[in-house]
Amino acid sequence: MGSPPHAHPLPTPSTPAGRDGLAALLDRPRQSVVALDFDGTLAEIVPDPERARAHPAAVPALARLAPEVASVAVVTGRPAGVAVRYGGFAGVAGLEHLVVLGHYGSERWDAVTGTVQTPAPHPGVAAVRAELPGFLDSIGAWSGTWIEEKGQAVAVHTRRASDPAAAFEALRDPLAHLAARHGLVLEPGRMVLELRPPGMDKGVALGEYVREVNAEAVLYAGDDLGDLPAFAAVEKLRSDGVPGLLVCSGSTEVTELADRADLLLPGPAAVVGFLAALADRLTGRP
Template identity: 55%
Template sequence: MVLRTPESEAGAAGLTAILEQPQEASLAFDFDGVLSPIVADPGSSRPYPGVVAALGRLAELVGSVSIITGRPVADVLRLGDLGELAALEHFSIYGVYGMQRWDWASRSVVSEPVPAGVAAARAELPALLDAAGFGGVSIEDKAMSVAVHTRRADAPQEAFAALREPLNAVAARHGLAVEPGRMVLELRPPGIDKGHALESVVAEHRVRAVAYFGDDLGDLAAFDAVERLRETGVFGLKVCSGSDEVPRLAERADLIVDGPPGVLEFVESLNERLK
């Protein structure tokens, strides 16, 4: 199995650093769209076949493996079928963009306090969506944030565009920010993003190289973090789990793979080189 080479010089250097000193490398993955295919119902998401086992092999070869996601940790534990991966040293999950954390050692979820504005915004959303009149739009309660999904709406793109302004108004009233994604608009506290979570991983493990795998606009902050870390001497690799829906992420990536199957292929190729 051939390990694909990143197109950028900085990305190639990041991959080389991972291969040369794997115990000083951290690899972090988004969940939806990276480890699991995007589905209309977030509650039915499941990891792509074989990817959890591949991550388990990877976690025994590198310094650390993390999942960094906008989902609550409980969702990943419930949907992810993590098996032996969850028992491996230096495996962790950062949920709700780092506002929650679970790791192999504690086997418990540590959460920051729920911002008051989230509960207030959540209470307003049902009436707002009823008034908008788009059938199939759903609300996902993430405890630390709240998301409005339009993928199952009668007109997904139209609903997504029409709801941005009223949701921005709700967020502004309650001190929140609206973060767009793939047919989803999420209201969450400002200043919370996957980039800060990724930097926490790097600081904790004191790694020499880091790789991040993402697929959506929320992953741009993690790509930003990789670039900041490069300026401090940490080698970095940005991998996009390719999607026509999010060209901005592909434009920033060092390497583009073909969705979750491509992520699996890359991880398996990396495992072959490292073992």
């Protein structure tokens, strides 16, 4: 008898390292971590980030997949509680042990407790928050740009500008200087520039979490520049003998991840389909 039919075909990674990573995950799922970015990976990028929501099939796919692996972690620049709310992750059967690492890992929400652990705010964030409106006005950057409050960080979006890419590039250096003056770092993204505290990124967060759960294989999926440190962390883990699979949720706005990915998928719907395919394979049913 052949293997059972699957509703979602499982794509093949384009690199040997990626194929090894996927094989290790399929062979040892209970020792594997599946880590995922939120915006652009589980949720479509939208002009207003407050309207972002996980793809409708994301939670069902994750709820089938999570019981089969060591852990599923969402690693995001958003506040952990916001990602939980926009993802619809709380109180879902099958996601009892989901972890959300928010603010690039400086915050953590555990489904098992339903609580967020958060550090004391960096004083530079409050200073930037107070200064930023006047700063943008003084450099003539108000038109089409807007500020997003993120608790532990502040972000400036240019997606609504008449020329989003030009506005992004014009703001990049001034905001980098503003961030440095207040002891912060500038994190560029897809038509967004985020000013946040230093010392934590998705690579640090992912590496620490993989070590915490003693994983023997890891998958990471992301779409933006902020995911590059997580890609680097997986590459480091692979050099240390831990197989890994790098998945890029494709975007014409960011090519750096696609160049380093083992598997390129055209956006959140395809990522969710891939997660469903993993669940099909690990549960042995469509």
